[in-house]
Amino acid sequence: MEEAKPDATNYLRQCHNKLWTRSQFSTICKVDYVTNNLTESFNNWIKQYKSLNLDDLMDKIRQLLMLKWNQRRKIGKKLDGLILPHIIKLLNEKSRELSLEVAECSKEVAEVTTLGGSGFRFVMNLVDRTCSCRQWQVSGISSKHTLAFVTSLANEPIEKHVDFYYSIEAMQEG
Ligand SMILES: [Zn+2]
Known part of the structure; x- marks a missing residue:
């Protein structure tokens, strides 16, 4: 980006130096909102x-x-299940039509490559709950890369890979 659009990079650094990139987001609070x-x-x-x-x-x-x-x-x-219904709905929608190639490194670690387009590669670890795109760490909701790995595994529920903040138990505890 810096090579292609140096003015845009300067603008983002000056005006949004803490907000424009996920790499700078804290992983303490789990949030997927990037607006005010x-x-x-x-x-x-x-x-x-x-x-x-x-x-x-x-x-x-x-x-x-x-x-x-x-x-x-x-x-x-009044809710049943483990995870809030709108999060499950979101994950089910995200898990459809994933155009990703999964290379399994172990039961918990995989490398996922975007097919066509960029060909970017992401590494995720199910135990550490990390994906190199950092979406999982920042939002607490599995990224599409993680979903591609999880859905490729037998009997691995997607609910298991969502942060406690989105659980019905957390909502019941308030
Ligand atoms: Zn990811």
Whole structure:
């Protein structure tokens, strides 16, 4: 990219030096949002309370979060399975029509090559829960490379390779 579009690279370094590449994302929080939609939703959620004094505003936010977590906990108790349904749906959609070649190194490690196009190669480790594209580490949701490996294995459920943050158990615990 630096060779093909040096201006774009400079722009990204100056204006988005921490956000434009997955290689710089922390792996502590598992999130697949790369927009500020979450912030906008939160601001909209609390906008009617913004005129409160800071301590009252913080207390109101605490109460709103408490109510939201309780609501989600109740919803979670009605769900069956291991992983949240929208994540399973996403993984099932992503696992269709994978144009990838899997080279199995061991039961837990494989190298996956993109067929046609770039021919990029990615290495994943099911035990460490890593893929060299870093999507798995950053989002907690298996990348398509990982899915290609997992679906090539016999009796290996895709739910097993999703972070605990997306589990129904985590939602029930709140
Ligand atoms: Zn990957």
